[in-house]
Amino acid sequence: MIEIGKYNDLRIVAKNSDGLSLSDGDREILLPYMHVPKDAELGDTLKVFVFVNKDGNTIATTQEAFAEVESFAFLTVVDANDDGAYLDLGIGKDVYVPTREQKRMMEIGESYAVFVYLDETNNRMLASSRLDKFIEEDDFDFDEGDEVSLLISEKTDLGFNAIINNRYIGLLYHNELFSNLKPGERRKGWIKKVRVEGKIDLTLQPTGYGHILDTKDVILKELKDNGGKISLGDKSTPDEIYERFQISKSAFKKAVGGLYKERRITVTDDEIKIVVDHFAD
Template sequence: MVFNFLKPLRIFNSNFAFSKHNMITIGKFNDLQIAAKNSDGLSLSDGHREILLPYSDVPANVEIGDNITVFVFVNKDGQTIATTKKALAQVADFACLTVVDVTEDGAYLDLGIGKDVYVPTRDQKRPMQLDESYVVYLYLDESNQRMLASSRLDRFIEEEDFEIDEGDEVSLLISEKTDLGFNAIINNRYIGLLYHNELFANLKVGEQRKGWIKKIRIEGKIDLSLQPLGYSHILDTKDVLLKELRERGGKIALGDKSTPEEIYERFQISKSAFKKAIGGLYKERIITIGDHEISIVVDSLAD
């Protein structure tokens, strides 16, 4: 997505020092320099353009020439404004935001800065309800540079040329519950699926999780896991189980017939991973396995 920058308001004295500044970008955090004070607030600049930081948002003990990080947006009067309030998301982000107002034409989401983000009806996958939270994508209206949001996420995800591989650890934003499981935004760029039958934790839309790429299908679909893949994960799990056994006097009340929920509640792993780990410990003659209990061999307890 291409973002248009602000038109220059005035050029500052060339003797004034600016360094390491990017051009001012609406809907983003900007590192700007305090160039002047006026009756309404501070003038902030990237060396070419200036915007206003109202006095109500000016932190204590700042001086002309200081650098300051601000969020930049266009207010209802069409004026470009800076704020030191921390926005919950930036343009080009996927984020979970809460509806604070609903009108005939759209809904408004709380961005945390006193300026709500508008979601036109055309950008709502389903009609939004007051006080409900939705995962949306933030973008700029090219006609007026105001921030908008959309819950039609498929329009904004990348569907090819993935810069991820199977087995990679990734960040996930749970975006939607489906018949198959939960869709999740991957690294703020792609979308993948966590299958119901592989989940042993209660997930909620808007929740952020660490995950792993399980499979990238030929058609571009991505399968996800909440657990690391491969034998190295089993080795780690074996170490965790063995440490727990030794700390608990040699016994744990989980075994071959324990439920997936019981196992996940205790160790945050699937039953499959648990059985592979205890199977490995059993083959090494470190533990014995019962239906609802595993016990460490006496000799191993002394190691």
């Protein structure tokens, strides 16, 4: 079955005056010559994006679409009027956002986090910035500490909202961020806490004992690479620690504390030194 608004693997079954006929075995659609790869031959299978054009015809393209249906994306407005806005989809076909589906009125040149879906009446792609309508709020398929994929959706007073695994929404708190974030960025993150009311707290730092072990190894290697000492210690700022190791001060202190208890390092307010007996470990 050919899926509209998604990538499909289709076989070239014929050539005609307008392009190639592609088939899934039951149905044929057109791939215009302007999007045909130079080395394409009859019988080849092509990965194409399928959509309905302004004339109501189902068309394929080898151009890369910025989003598929049933997914969240960060798209830029290329046109807008009182009825709605048009977002660049990257394939010469814009996706329409009716005014009623705009969380706030969209402006040309601005980018917004949206959910892309099919209009059930005509199979054309639509989008909505009212993300809460498309977020799942229970049956979480992860546990605290799990690694997840994030799409940063918007800045709030508390931090940044982020779409989790294209299904849920969570929050990254301002006071736990040690690098600049922007809506539209895709990041790797971790589940910090799932609250009783279903709210999800996120972090950009790995959590758990395994992460502390990894961090200890990183700090030891840095010490050895720098003659046995580094200019960070108990009084170092979170920014100084993040700049060197890309971890939070809390994770840094846990790892350093573990190394100190193992008597592998000594620590002062502004310096860590490796114990000579462990330099060759």
